[in-house]
Amino acid sequence: MPHVMEIEAACHQWDMWTEDEFLDVLRRRNVIGMVAEFDGVVVGFMVYELNKHDLFLMNLCVQPAMQRTGIGTAMIDRLKEKLSAVKRSTMELIVSERNLACHLFLRDLGFLCTETIRYPDDDDNYRFVFDITAKPVSERLLPKRRDRFENRIRRIDPA
Numbered sequence: 001m002p003h004v005m006e007i008e009a010a011c012h013q014w015d016m017w018t019e020d021e022f023l024d025v026l027r028r029r030n031v032i033g034m035v036a037e038f039d040g041v042v043v044g045f046m047v048y049e050l051n052k053h054d055l056f057l058m059n060l061c062v063q064p065a066m067q068r069t070g071i072g073t074a075m076i077d078r079l080k081e082k083l084s085a086v087k088r089s090t091m092e093l094i095v096s097e098r099n100l101a102c103h104l105f106l107r108d109l110g111f112l113c114t115e116t117i118r119y120p121d122d123d124d125n126y127r128f129v130f131d132i133t134a135k136p137v138s139e140r141l142l143p144k145r146r147d148r149f150e151n152r153i154r155r156i157d158p159a
């Protein structure tokens with residue numbers, strides 16, 4: 001827990017979970033917490049809720065000095081193994097509109113933003129979903145984009 005709290009504090013200055021909040025969620029029957037270790041040192045963690053039909057990622061953090069080294073991807077890959085087309089096919093999480101790094105990270109891993117959650121006096125949040133039954137994002141978007149632009153690219157005629 002001390003390592004997890006250190007990473008949580010470094011990643012979420014404003015909306016960090018307290019140790020009691022961590023312990024409360026981890027005591028729930030369907031909530032699981034995992035840490036990522038490098039050379040025996042805790043460098044990241046995740047907390048998720050494993051439901052019958054979906055997986056909800058409640059918290060995911062990588063120690064700032066170790067970010068962009070593939071640890072976040074490795075943790076999400078571990079969660080993807082828990083999905084299957086027949087039983088639990090989606091995983092989702094809610095991310096603040098301010099967290100651009102996380103949007104880019106999730107996009108890289110095949111998540112789609114499916115909903116904007118709006119609060120009257122606070123920032124918007126986005127719901128990001130990964131669906132194992134959906135075609136990869138590249139297959140879904142690229143052909144359409146290509147069609148749209150194909151007929152609009154014209155050579156400039158200097159005459």
Ligand SMILES: CC(C)(COP(=O)(O)OP(=O)(O)OC[C@H]1O[C@@H](n2cnc3c(N)ncnc32)[C@H](O)[C@@H]1OP(=O)(O)O)[C@@H](O)C(=O)NCCC(=O)NCCS
Nearest residue numbers: 011060061062067068069070071072073101102104105108
């Ligand atoms: C979001 C987070 C978990 C990503 O973990 P990570 O280990 O740094 O991610 P990876 O190294 O696996 O990155 C994979 C890809 O995601 C994208 N990405 C990740 N962080 C990015 C950033 N800051 N800016 C742009 N793209 C980013 C890149 O495409 C990256 O691949 P590349 O490094 O080869 O370009 C980490 O930045 C973090 O802990 N952030 C603070 C806490 C947080 O926001 N948690 C998520 C909400 S609960």
